[in-house]
Amino acid sequence: MARQLQEQLAERFPAGKRLRVLDVGLGQGARALRLARAGHRVTVLERDRTAVLRARRALAAEPEEVRARLRIVEGDGRDTGVHFPPGAFDVVLCHGVLMHVEEPEPLLAALARMLAPGGLLSLLVCNGDALALRPGLRGDWAAALSALGATARLPRPRTAPGRTAPARPEADALPETDARADRLADLRATLAGIGAPLRAWYGVRVFTDTAAHDAGPPEDLEVLLAAEELAGRTDPYRAVAALLHLCGVRG
Template structure:
């Protein structure tokens, strides 16, 4: 598996714990250091299944040969890329035939919902006309539309197999808020999972999870 932009390794480490061989491709020096620390804290067997490569996903072909990975994950990265198409194409080229390309992006079709529900009408109105916004960290970011990404995936021979909505009900939950009790958390996750695969709810989720398969 290739995890592009793994950050501190939350997802990459969990995949390695599950028995997968995981490569993290990260360009931020601070995140590389954090990821290396996370890997070093794991037992030797898990460490052996992980490696960290410094680089940009848009240049994946310079780091890996064609067809090198069965799964390529690009979660929360395209948001900070001016044009998603070159990166998606580069990632598809290192994907083996039949392999899965997993993208998690901000949903441009629902960009007005968060500020609108929070009563920030100026930001909500602006979101109807532009995919650009400021994220919770104060960084300039960009959202994507499912139709455009679907066309891109088809054009590079990795057509969309399935898609889901993420954070349908919980987008306004504070990042530092307490987690619900166990039984409440189970119900929350069940509701989110159901909404994330059910129309029309998934279409207005804060995030979209798109899964393309190399070769159809």
């Protein structure tokens, strides 16, 4: 995921440009810190008070120049207009948030308005086109049959016995509770409608989603990551990934 995002930033913006980044949904804060350490000015929008306090404690341990580049604002992504003027950011990240929003269109429209012309909107969502695959691989036929219907609800993940996986970065982890999933065609249409048409998309967690959540990294971790990276860019494998990383560009 980090490599895919870096690739898009390098393609869209001049080398060395200090970007204005809005990160909606803090997670553990690693993504925002990484960008601030790289020299970008990062604003995080987070509504969970506990997450905000945790992030501020972590930020306090950073060098002064990093602290000066990262700002944390308490608020909801749907209310961006309350906090920021239109076109205020070069990049807007919304990773692992859409799956917890029942109606994604208002949130996406609000985020698109924050983008300057040519700005990048980066989304990480649950893949609604592949909901039956994981329960099918586990042998949970009832769940697979249900997922083959019109549902867009992600079932609670269950561990397959005997599997191992690398430790999961925060942005790549599936939620531990029921969540909503999105279909690629629907998001493509939505992004076009809000003026940030889809320019690139990737699959995330093509092979490793059914592995045990509490296992340590395997000895051949680098090979596994290389296989995931390539599969996430290659048809038909990327279409059945557990997560989708979509990149839209403001016209």
